[in-house]
Amino acid sequence: MAAHARAATLTHHRTRAVRAEHDRLADLLRRAALPVSAMDFESQLRHYQPRPYPADGPGGGAEEESEPRWQDFAPAEPPVADPEGGPSRRLLDSGYQRELAQARLTHQRALREWRTRRAEAGSPAADESRRAHEAAEEARARAVREYNESLEECRRAYRLAEPAAVESLLERALAAAETATQDLPAPCRAVFRPLTRTAVLDLDLPPLDLVPSLAGYRLAPDGDVLPVQRPPADRATDYLRLVARLALRALQAADAVDTDEILAGVVLNGWLRDPAAAEPLCLVSVDADRDALARTRLLPPGTPYEERDDEGVYADAEQDEALVRLRQLGAAVTPDPYDRAGVRPAAQAGATVPAAADLSANEFAQLVRDLLTRGGIAQWSVRLRGPAGLVATGEGAPGTSLPGRWVVWASRDTGSIGAEQIETLAEAVGEESAERGLRLTTGRFTEEVLDLTAEEGRRHIHLIDGDGVRELAHTHLGLPLATGG
Structure with a gap:
């Protein structure tokens, strides 16, 4: 048991x-799951609150402090027990006499302390103490100002x-x-x-x-x-x-x-x-x-x-x-x-200058949109999007380098793009009643594709290969894109 x-x-x-x-x-x-506090620039600003010199605070400052008065220390006289006894009888009260003696001692002590403070207020030691306090306050104010200035510089760099x-x-x-x-x-x-x-x-x-x-x-x-x-x-x-x-x-x-x-x-x-x-x-x-x-x-x-x-x-x-x-x-x-069943990272953060393969699907779509909208295509509308690329339509204003209605097929590739994809894009251009098609790839095109788009019936299909994408990134965004898929 x-x-x-x-x-x-x-x-x-x-x-x-x-x-x-x-x-x-x-x-x-x-x-x-608790909500986090915002850590934007405004919330990080510091504020300077000056601290008064101790002698200027409550109870300090002998220069403005009045001399202690006896009236503020004198004890109350004892109550009148016998109206006919007169004031001399009240003064002979022993309890009152003890209170009176203690009050005189307290008054004299307060006078001495007041005179000491007045004397010290004009002494070299007091002046040095005040100067040290003012220097410390200036240093505090300067530190807050410099921090906020550096924060404002960071804000400008962030923007x-x-x-x-x-x-x-x-x-x-x-x-x-x-x-x-x-x-x-x-x-x-x-x-x-x-x-x-x-x-x-x-x-x-x-x-x-x-x-x-x-x-x-x-x-x-x-x-x-x-x-x-x-x-x-x-x-x-x-x-x-x-x-x-x-x-x-x-x-x-x-x-x-x-x-x-x-x-x-x-x-x-x-x-x-x-x-x-x-x-x-x-x-x-x-x-x-x-x-x-x-x-x-x-x-x-x-x-x-x-x-x-x-x-x-x-x-x-x-x-x-x-x-x-x-x-x-x-x-x-x-x-x-x-x-230990892992998933594929949407993007890698290692390279300082990313290649197309390092970008996520959203990043690649954003890159293509930025490049083409800066080239003149507006009214951007994504029709299909996946890990490898996207299909979108857009309108180029007359007089720009990309006028008319476009069907854009952009993808990240390491190999070559063949003629069958060009034919598919040409069909999509017809279905969308567009005027031109753009096949953009981070890879390259075969010789067959280059010959095909040079023909009269396919000249409305335009090509941008990996070198062209990198050149557009440098021209329109001023930023590098590494070679690679």
Whole structure:
């Protein structure tokens, strides 16, 4: 019986420890969903409040302080007990005499202190103290002024889309977003690409063992204490719920701080960095343009992500609000993080000068639009878009280098474009009642294509290859695009 009781007690204590792990995870999920404070330039400005010299404050300043008066210290005379006794009898009251003597001592002490303060106010030591205070205040005011001037310089650089300034602002905002979960380090680094005005965020995800693998412990009939494993799908869902909240929080921080709308989009990659693995594993990737971020409510008002009582601490992955919103942004999310099933990053942030292959689908679409709208095509309308490219229509004003109605087919390719694609584009031009077609590729065209578009019936089809794309980027955007697919 004693052994069974000890085993039961051990089972209870171990189960309580497991429940504490579950409670911590629930608390992290709640705090990770808290809205972040905006870290724009206005919120970072400092303000100088002068501090008065101590002698000028209340109780100080002997120069303006009046001499202590006896009337302010004299005790009240005792009440008249015998109206016929006269004032001399009241003066003989022993209690009154003690109060009177104490009041005279207090008055004399106040006089001495007042005279000392007046003497010290004009002394060299007092003058030096005041000068030191004024110098310290000038230094404080100068430090605030210089900080605000440097902040204003950063704001100007940010508005000019200088990478260092944009990245500095983003990383401050991302660091501030971590305040609510300082016990869960999830650093996020930012790289800004001026070519596409896109921020690429690399978010470090928490370790997989943060989510409890056990539901508790049970006591077997033979007295053994056995662990109760959680279903693997439940554990994976809980981890993804936390990942979704961290990703949405980073996106919200980046979107909220960009008050001047420098960013055209944000790419976020969530990386699991396992010391035992040779390379980090991407578990979530989001490629969202500004319009998508504006359409999606990243964090709800009020109490974030409250769960219904019948769902307990956790909710199903298909119903979890954070995961639903992340998927509304077109995020690629691993089906099972514990099976090390990674996803392809929407974009890579490594290269200083990106190649077309480094860009996300939204980035490439933005690049094509910027190049062609600056070339004269307006009323841009995307008809189809995928990871490899897009099909769009546009109108060029008369007198520009690209007049008339156009059908544009742009793609990222490493190989050669054949004649069959030119024929497909020509058919699309006819279906759209357009005047011209443009086939843009980061690769190259075969000799057959060059000969085909030189024929009379295909001269309305225009070609731009990889070298042409790079030349347009340099001409219209003043920015380099690396060679490569």
